Amino acid sequence: MISLIQFQRGLSMAEFLERYGSEARCPRARYRARWPMGFRCPACGDRRRSSFRRDAQTLYQCRACQHQATLISGTLLQDTKLPLTTGFLAIHLLTSTKTNLAALELKCHLGVSYRTAWRLKHKIMQAMAA
Numbered sequence: 001m002i003s004l005i006q007f008q009r010g011l012s013m014a015e016f017l018e019r020y021g022s023e024a025r026c027p028r029a030r031y032r033a034r035w036p037m038g039f040r041c042p043a044c045g046d047r048r049r050s051s052f053r054r055d056a057q058t059l060y061q062c063r064a065c066q067h068q069a070t071l072i073s074g075t076l077l078q079d080t081k082l083p084l085t086t087g088f089l090a091i092h093l094l095t096s097t098k099t100n101l102a103a104l105e106l107k108c109h110l111g112v113s114y115r116t117a118w119r120l121k122h123k124i125m126q127a128m129a130a
């Protein structure tokens with residue numbers, strides 16, 4: 001996901017929301033973004049899966065090795081409990097500003113706690129540097 005957005009620096013906020021807003025809101029769009037060629041197990045590469053819901057999200061379980069994946073597992077938003085739109089917005093803000101956006105500013109934009117903003121910022125910067 002991060003790489004997807006990195007290629008599109010310079011999008012205006014409106015363009016960004018149009019493009020990624022639906023992906024963040026819509027599980028179908030997210031599924032297509034994650035597995036454009038259909039499901040593929042991140043652990044063994046098998047294409048057969050079953051799915052079930054746990055808490056608020058859908059888990060996809062590989063039929064060959066029982067590995068469980070969600071639409072955000074393996075992405076940098078995996079361990080944040082934030083709504084995906086918030087994560088996308090953070091990535092957008094951090095990748096589209098020329099100056100280094102302070103965590104304090106990020107906190108105001110996203111309406112999250114300073115701690116959350118700080119952690120999110122570091123995660124994103126790390127992913128971008130990798």
Ligand SMILES: [Zn+2]
Nearest residue numbers: 041044062065
């Ligand atoms: Zn598997």
